[in-house]
Amino acid sequence: MGSEGSVARIIGGTIRGSKALSALLLAAIAGSVLLALLPPLVLEQIVDALAEQRQVTVSLAAGYFLLVAASGALDAAKESLITVFGQKATHHVRSAMSAKLLRLPASYYVETEPGVTASRFVNDVNTVDSLFASGVISMAADVCRLFSILLVIFTRSIGLGLLLLAAAPLLFWMTRAFQKRMLAAQLESRVAVGRTNQQIPETLKNIRTIRVFHREDYMRRRYGDAIEQGYRAQERSNFYDAVYSPIVVTVSALLIGIVMAASAQGGAVRSFFGMSAGTAAALIAYVGSFFDPLESIGMEIQNIQSAVAGVRRINEFLREPEREERTKTPEPASAKAPAVQLSGVSFSYGKGEREILRDFDLTVQEGESVLLAGRTGAGKSTLVKLILGLYEPETGQVRVFGMPPAAIPETEKRRWFGYVEQQFHQIPGTVGDQVSLKDPRVSAAQIQKALATVGLWATVQSLPEGIHTPCGEGLFSQGQLQLLSIARAIVLEPKLLLLDEITANLDSETEGQVLAALKAASLHRTVLSISHRLYEENGGRRVVIGGEAPW
Numbered sequence: 001m002g003s004e005g006s007v008a009r010i011i012g013g014t015i016r017g018s019k020a021l022s023a024l025l026l027a028a029i030a031g032s033v034l035l036a037l038l039p040p041l042v043l044e045q046i047v048d049a050l051a052e053q054r055q056v057t058v059s060l061a062a063g064y065f066l067l068v069a070a071s072g073a074l075d076a077a078k079e080s081l082i083t084v085f086g087q088k089a090t091h092h093v094r095s096a097m098s099a100k101l102l103r104l105p106a107s108y109y110v111e112t113e114p115g116v117t118a119s120r121f122v123n124d125v126n127t128v129d130s131l132f133a134s135g136v137i138s139m140a141a142d143v144c145r146l147f148s149i150l151l152v153i154f155t156r157s158i159g160l161g162l163l164l165l166a167a168a169p170l171l172f173w174m175t176r177a178f179q180k181r182m183l184a185a186q187l188e189s190r191v192a193v194g195r196t197n198q199q200i201p202e203t204l205k206n207i208r209t210i211r212v213f214h215r216e217d218y219m220r221r222r223y224g225d226a227i228e229q230g231y232r233a234q235e236r237s238n239f240y241d242a243v244y245s246p247i248v249v250t251v252s253a254l255l256i257g258i259v260m261a262a263s264a265q266g267g268a269v270r271s272f273f274g275m276s277a278g279t280a281a282a283l284i285a286y287v288g289s290f291f292d293p294l295e296s297i298g299m300e301i302q303n304i305q306s307a308v309a310g311v312r313r314i315n316e317f318l319r320e321p322e323r324e325e326r327t328k329t330p331e332p333a334s335a336k337a338p339a340v341q342l343s344g345v346s347f348s349y350g351k352g353e354r355e356i357l358r359d360f361d362l363t364v365q366e367g368e369s370v371l372l373a374g375r376t377g378a379g380k381s382t383l384v385k386l387i388l389g390l391y392e393p394e395t396g397q398v399r400v401f402g403m404p405p406a407a408i409p410e411t412e413k414r415r416w417f418g419y420v421e422q423q424f425h426q427i428p429g430t431v432g433d434q435v436s437l438k439d440p441r442v443s444a445a446q447i448q449k450a451l452a453t454v455g456l457w458a459t460v461q462s463l464p465e466g467i468h469t470p471c472g473e474g475l476f477s478q479g480q481l482q483l484l485s486i487a488r489a490i491v492l493e494p495k496l497l498l499l500d501e502i503t504a505n506l507d508s509e510t511e512g513q514v515l516a517a518l519k520a521a522s523l524h525r526t527v528l529s530i531s532h533r534l535y536e537e538n539g540g541r542r543v544v545i546g547g548e549a550p551w
């Protein structure tokens, strides 16, 4: 299956896939915009009736109440529908991203820090969520509300309409200026809080050094500075918050005042601004509700801006090149092909970086044991990764039993190579799962055989539930965990075993155990190993990479 494309296409799919919900959402938005216009109109009639000393009918009063209630209810319905729709869309975005994750080549995982991918799944998708919660849809609704209020005002008082139309850009600019300053202050306050929080454990950790070298004053000042910064930022944020509302109230009072004063004039001005008492009451209500959408639109623009960056990063992730899906194992090019063959291989991490390997040749015949030596940083681990197909060489060829490693289907790789690293990576699950990696092709008998080969079967058997014992902290020693990684590597009987410094972290006694396990695991296999103590007595061939090692 190809890539799911972009966030826009996923959201388009969500709209098409939930037509009823989308229609309901549209209806709720239109309804809430229209319904919000009605209560002031009824109010106008009530006030006019009162001014003319007519009776206000019960149905008019009840109508006013019902309209206000219905408008509130529809607003709530609109908000919930937006939330439901947003959750659906973000769910689809997350699903597409998880599916993508499974189709990425191994090199993606090698080259991309896990934190970066995690941030795409969490932070960036959250911005898409906020795009719905208070972004595009609510902004469209707010713009509609703003224009509909303006329209009704125009039908009642052209003068006030023109005034508001002229004042709106200015008001919007002021609102944005306040919002930006307030956000900046909030951000600074959060940073300051983070700094103070970080300083406490840091001080506690270094308390002895601080005492011994009499650095208490310095620490106190540093802590004081951070707290001071936090206070200042918080004060600024409070100031903007406190000043904004009075300004809005003053401005709307000013506008209404101008209109009222103008309506009280005679002649042409009166016909331009003139109105009944009821209309005046309605207009006051409209002007009051004119600022709400204006303020929301400011925040919505903010959210959309940050969402655009998030969407761009998600799109980049969705466009990552995928591994080719190969389902059939290609036959080795020739029956007599060497187990590993590198010819003229050059490699560097990224353009313009230092060449780790240059014109490197290596042939390992089937059944051979080769020890790879070289000083630290020479490129031994890199070489193993090239053989595993995690990287592509810039020039030259890598062949495993005559095949380019990238041509081996990912699902088949375990049958071709076993790879053991310095560190054991535990997966959630049972002891057996550590060996099978939850691969359904691996039988219990195969797990037992692999464990027996590395000398761990008796230990596992003595566990309360055998291979079904949950694998937790402290169940195995460091050396036993390394034996477990060897069992994991050999359980599907690969012909080639690649070992990268697997005894580096072990004491000499445990190392002996691991080496014995390796000897058993290496029988009838081709072994390429990075570990100078291994195979020396075995007569294995030694290849030095990047100049002679110091030992």
Ligand code: ATP
Binding pocket: 110, 111, 349, 356, 374, 375, 376, 377, 378, 379, 380, 381, 382, 383
């Ligand atoms: P050691 O004996 O310390 O394990 P090594 O021979 O295995 O060393 P490599 O891990 O292959 O060396 O690294 C070779 C060089 O490539 C080093 O200079 C290292 O800093 C660099 N290198 C390794 N991995 C990456 C990477 N993902 N991106 C960029 N440079 C890298």
Ligand code: MG
Binding pocket: 380, 381, 382, 500, 501
């Ligand atoms: Mg290494």
